[in-house]
Amino acid sequence: MGEELGSRWSRWWVHSLLQISYHDECFHAALHARLLGAAERERFTNLLQTQLDEAAFADNWTEDRAMTMEQAVAYALEDSGS
Numbered sequence: 001m002g003e004e005l006g007s008r009w010s011r012w013w014v015h016s017l018l019q020i021s022y023h024d025e026c027f028h029a030a031l032h033a034r035l036l037g038a039a040e041r042e043r044f045t046n047l048l049q050t051q052l053d054e055a056a057f058a059d060n061w062t063e064d065r066a067m068t069m070e071q072a073v074a075y076a077l078e079d080s081g082s
Contacts, residue, residue: 049057
C-alpha cells in the first residue's frame with residue numbers, strides 16, 4: 001500500500017509540475033507578445049510624431065483613442081479601399 005501511495009504521489013507531483021510549467025510558458029508567451037506589441041506601438045508612434053506636427057498628432061491621437069474596435073476596423077477597411 002505504501003508503494004502504491006508513493007507511486008500515486010509521484011504521478012501527481014509530476015503532473016502538477018507539468019501543469020505549472022505549461023502555465024508558466026503560456027504566461028511568458030503572453031508577456032512576450034505584449035512587450036513586442038508595446039515596442040512596436042512605441043516605434044510606430046515615434047514614426048508618426050516625426051511625420052506630423054504636434055497639434056495634428058495630438059488631434060489624431062485623441063480621435064483614435066476614442067474609437068471602438070469596430071470603428072477602427074471599419075476605418076482601416078474604408079481607408080484601404082477594401
